[in-house]
Amino acid sequence: MIEVDYRFPAGIDAEKQAKTIAVGQTVGTWDARFAHREEAFRDRLGKVVSIKTQSDGSNIATIAFPRANVEGDIASLLTMIFGKYSMAGVGKILAVRLPEDYGIRPKFGIAGIRNRLQVGDRPLVMAIFKPALGLNAEDHAGILQEVASAGLDIIKDDEILGDLEVAPTSDRLRACRRVLDTIYQETGRTVLYAVNVTGRADRLLERSRYLVRNGANALLLNVLTYGFSVLEALAADPEIDIPIFAHPAFAGAMCAAPDFGLSYAVVLGTLMARAGADAVLYPAHYGSLPFSAAEEAQIREELRSRGVFPVPSAGIHPGIVPQALADYGNDVILNAGTGIMDHPDGAAAGVRAFFEAIDLSTPGQPFNLDRIPPSPLRVALEKWGG
Amino acid sequence: MIEVDYRFPAGIDAEKQAKTIAVGQTVGTWDARFAHREEAFRDRLGKVVSIKTQSDGSNIATIAFPRANVEGDIASLLTMIFGKYSMAGVGKILAVRLPEDYGIRPKFGIAGIRNRLQVGDRPLVMAIFKPALGLNAEDHAGILQEVASAGLDIIKDDEILGDLEVAPTSDRLRACRRVLDTIYQETGRTVLYAVNVTGRADRLLERSRYLVRNGANALLLNVLTYGFSVLEALAADPEIDIPIFAHPAFAGAMCAAPDFGLSYAVVLGTLMARAGADAVLYPAHYGSLPFSAAEEAQIREELRSRGVFPVPSAGIHPGIVPQALADYGNDVILNAGTGIMDHPDGAAAGVRAFFEAIDLSTPGQPFNLDRIPPSPLRVALEKWGG
Structure with a gap:
C-alpha cells in the first residue's frame, strides 16, 4: 500500500x-x-x-x-x-x-560518494562556480584550480548554466578535467565536479553518457524542470557510473504555497530519494531562503533513510559551521556559493576558511572571534558573522 | 528577449x-x-x-x-x-x-489532426475509457467498438492508466488497433486512440517508438509528471509521426495557489505549445473543476496562436454544446469521460448525443427540451441538464 x-x-x-x-x-x-x-x-x-x-x-x-x-x-x-x-x-x-522497495536506490549515496573521495568522518565541502553566467571554460578551470588546491571536496556548475555558447558543457568538462587530473597526480585527492546536464530528454541522456565517457565524475540535474523520469533514467543507466546531484530549482513552484501543492519534504526528500539521486540540494534554514529547521530536518531524514547525501545550501558560510555540525552531524555536504567564492582573500581562502571552521568547531558553540587567530576563517567571520 | x-x-x-x-x-x-x-x-x-x-x-x-x-x-x-x-x-x-521561433512547433496541431481525421469545420468529439482502472484490453476494445461505430473522432486512455498488469499498454493497443482497422475498412473513417505512454524517460521514448511501429495513431502524455523535456523529445523525434495529446495532470500543484507558482495559462498554454504538443487538455470552465472563463480563454488563445488544438475537459456533456460553440468556435476538441460513458443508454448513445447536440445547436442558445424529439440527446439533457 x-x-x-x-x-x-x-x-x-x-x-x-x-x-x-x-x-x-x-x-x-x-x-x-x-x-x-x-x-x-x-x-x-x-x-x-x-x-x-x-x-x-x-x-x-x-x-x-x-x-x-x-x-x-x-x-x-x-x-x-x-x-x-x-x-x-x-x-x-x-x-x-511508500513500500520499502518502491523506486530506485542511489548507486552511490553517502557511502559511495565518501568512498570515491576517500573522506570519512567529517562533513564534505562543496562550492559553486560563480558568477553563474558569462565565464568561459578556461575561467572555470582557473577557479577550480584555486579551490581544488585549497582542499575542496566537490564543485558544481550553477544550475542556470546550461550548454551555452559562452561555455559549452563539453568545453567546461575538458578544461576542468585537466585540473582534476593534476590535483590527483599531485596529491592523490579526488575532487568531484558535478557538471550541469541539460537538454531535451533524449539528448540529455545521450549527453550524460558522453560526459561520463569523457571524464565527468559527477552530474548535476535540475530534476524538477527536466522531470523525475529523467533522473530515474540516469539512475538506472549502468553507463552513468558517477554520482548524480539533484538540484531543487523550481521546487517552490509546487511547494511554497501553504495550502496547495506538496510539502518540500515530499518533493526534495521522499521523491528525490526514490528516484535515485545520490545527493540532494535543498535550502538550509540558516540561509537566505525562508525555510524552517523542522522542514529541513524532514528533508534530511527522508534522504538519509535511503542513504542519500543531504546538501543544505543557499546562504551557507563558515560562521554557521558550529551550529551546522550540531544540527546536521557529519553526514552532510555543506554547499556554499558566494560563501566561498566571495571570500575577501579569494576563493581558495574561502575553502580554507570552511576547513578551519570544521577543525575548530565545538558543535553548537558559536565562534568567539577574539580567540580566532588571523586566518581565512577570521576574515570570513568578520565578513559574514558567525 | x-x-x-x-x-x-x-x-x-x-x-x-x-x-x-x-x-x-x-x-x-x-x-x-x-x-x-x-x-x-x-x-x-x-x-x-x-x-x-x-x-x-x-x-x-x-x-x-x-x-x-x-x-x-x-x-x-x-x-x-x-x-x-x-x-x-x-x-x-x-x-x-517568448521569441516567435522559441521552442518546438507541433508536427500536427489543429490542421494536422483534422487532416488525419478528414474532418473539417466542426468541433471534434473525444471520449475517455472509463472506469479508469480494472478493465482489461478486451474490455477496452469492446468500448472502443461501441463508441467508434457511433461516430466518435478520438478516444484516450485515462491518464492514470499506465502499463499495468491488468491491461498492459501494448495489449490495449493491439486489441484496440483491430477495432480501428475494422472501422476504417467498413466506413473509411479514421478514429484516433491516444495511448497513455509511461515509464522512466529512456523507456518512455523507446516505448513510444514501439507503439508507433505497432500501429498507435496518437499518444497521450502526462507532461507535468514526466517532464517537459520528455514531450520535447517525442515532438522532435521523426519516428513519432502521430499526434501527441498533452494531459494537464499535476498542473494544480504548480498553478492552483493564488500567489505562488505559475498561472495555468503559462503552464497549459504557453509552455505546452512551445514544447511541441499537438493538442492540450485543460479544465473547461463549465466543468467540474474551478476554472474561470477568462483563464480558459487565455489557455485557448495561447494554444491556437501556435496552431495547437485546445481540448477543454472535465465535466463536459452534450448540454453545454450550444454554449461551447459560442465560447470556443469550431477549432476545439470536446473531451468527455462520464459525459459519454455514463449515458443511460450506453456509450454509443453518449457519442450520438454529442453529434446531435452539435447538429442541432444554435451557438449561445440553450436547448429547449420541449423541442427535442426522443433521442440520445434528449436522454442526455434529461440526465445532465443543458
Whole structure:
C-alpha cells in the first residue's frame, strides 16, 4: 500500500474531498455493465484510512492507494495521488509513505560518494562556480584550480548554466578535467565536479553518457524542470557510473504555497530519494531562503533513510559551521556559493576558511572571534558573522 | 528577449524582488577579479522593464531575460525564470512572452489532426475509457467498438492508466488497433486512440517508438509528471509521426495557489505549445473543476496562436454544446469521460448525443427540451441538464 497525507484547511469538507480522491484518482465509478469486473475495480480503489482534525481546524486525511495502480516510479505515483485532483481546489500533500522497495536506490549515496573521495568522518565541502553566467571554460578551470588546491571536496556548475555558447558543457568538462587530473597526480585527492546536464530528454541522456565517457565524475540535474523520469533514467543507466546531484530549482513552484501543492519534504526528500539521486540540494534554514529547521530536518531524514547525501545550501558560510555540525552531524555536504567564492582573500581562502571552521568547531558553540587567530576563517567571520 | 510578468501581493517590495530576480536568476554579482568579463556579464543580466501597481495593491513586475542564457527549451527557461527564486517566497508568474521561433512547433496541431481525421469545420468529439482502472484490453476494445461505430473522432486512455498488469499498454493497443482497422475498412473513417505512454524517460521514448511501429495513431502524455523535456523529445523525434495529446495532470500543484507558482495559462498554454504538443487538455470552465472563463480563454488563445488544438475537459456533456460553440468556435476538441460513458443508454448513445447536440445547436442558445424529439440527446439533457 501507498499512504498519502493530505491537509485541507478549516472550512473544507475533508471527508468529502478524501472520498473524491480515493475514488476519483483510482477507478472512478462504475455501473451494472461492468459488474463482471467488480473484483478488479475493488482491488484498485483507494481507501480513506483516517481523517484527523488539527488544532488550527485543518484536517489531515490519510488515503491508502494500491501499489498495483502505479509503475514503481515517481511520475505514475504523482499522476495517481495528485494528477487531476491538484486542479480541484484546496489541499496540500504533506507526506507520502511508500513500500520499502518502491523506486530506485542511489548507486552511490553517502557511502559511495565518501568512498570515491576517500573522506570519512567529517562533513564534505562543496562550492559553486560563480558568477553563474558569462565565464568561459578556461575561467572555470582557473577557479577550480584555486579551490581544488585549497582542499575542496566537490564543485558544481550553477544550475542556470546550461550548454551555452559562452561555455559549452563539453568545453567546461575538458578544461576542468585537466585540473582534476593534476590535483590527483599531485596529491592523490579526488575532487568531484558535478557538471550541469541539460537538454531535451533524449539528448540529455545521450549527453550524460558522453560526459561520463569523457571524464565527468559527477552530474548535476535540475530534476524538477527536466522531470523525475529523467533522473530515474540516469539512475538506472549502468553507463552513468558517477554520482548524480539533484538540484531543487523550481521546487517552490509546487511547494511554497501553504495550502496547495506538496510539502518540500515530499518533493526534495521522499521523491528525490526514490528516484535515485545520490545527493540532494535543498535550502538550509540558516540561509537566505525562508525555510524552517523542522522542514529541513524532514528533508534530511527522508534522504538519509535511503542513504542519500543531504546538501543544505543557499546562504551557507563558515560562521554557521558550529551550529551546522550540531544540527546536521557529519553526514552532510555543506554547499556554499558566494560563501566561498566571495571570500575577501579569494576563493581558495574561502575553502580554507570552511576547513578551519570544521577543525575548530565545538558543535553548537558559536565562534568567539577574539580567540580566532588571523586566518581565512577570521576574515570570513568578520565578513559574514558567525 | 524573453519577457516574464511576476505578480507580487500587496505588502511585498516588488522592486526589490524584481531586482533580485533580474540579477540572481542570471549572472549574480561579480567583483574586480572578473572585470575582464564585465561585458559578457552585462550581456547576460536580466533587466526590470516595468513595475505596475494594480488596483488591489499587488504589483506586476516585468523582467526581460537574454535569450542567450537558455537553450530554447522549457526546462532551461523554467530554471532561469523561476528555479531558485521559486523558493524565495511570494510571487507568481502570470505570463511568459517568448521569441516567435522559441521552442518546438507541433508536427500536427489543429490542421494536422483534422487532416488525419478528414474532418473539417466542426468541433471534434473525444471520449475517455472509463472506469479508469480494472478493465482489461478486451474490455477496452469492446468500448472502443461501441463508441467508434457511433461516430466518435478520438478516444484516450485515462491518464492514470499506465502499463499495468491488468491491461498492459501494448495489449490495449493491439486489441484496440483491430477495432480501428475494422472501422476504417467498413466506413473509411479514421478514429484516433491516444495511448497513455509511461515509464522512466529512456523507456518512455523507446516505448513510444514501439507503439508507433505497432500501429498507435496518437499518444497521450502526462507532461507535468514526466517532464517537459520528455514531450520535447517525442515532438522532435521523426519516428513519432502521430499526434501527441498533452494531459494537464499535476498542473494544480504548480498553478492552483493564488500567489505562488505559475498561472495555468503559462503552464497549459504557453509552455505546452512551445514544447511541441499537438493538442492540450485543460479544465473547461463549465466543468467540474474551478476554472474561470477568462483563464480558459487565455489557455485557448495561447494554444491556437501556435496552431495547437485546445481540448477543454472535465465535466463536459452534450448540454453545454450550444454554449461551447459560442465560447470556443469550431477549432476545439470536446473531451468527455462520464459525459459519454455514463449515458443511460450506453456509450454509443453518449457519442450520438454529442453529434446531435452539435447538429442541432444554435451557438449561445440553450436547448429547449420541449423541442427535442426522443433521442440520445434528449436522454442526455434529461440526465445532465443543458
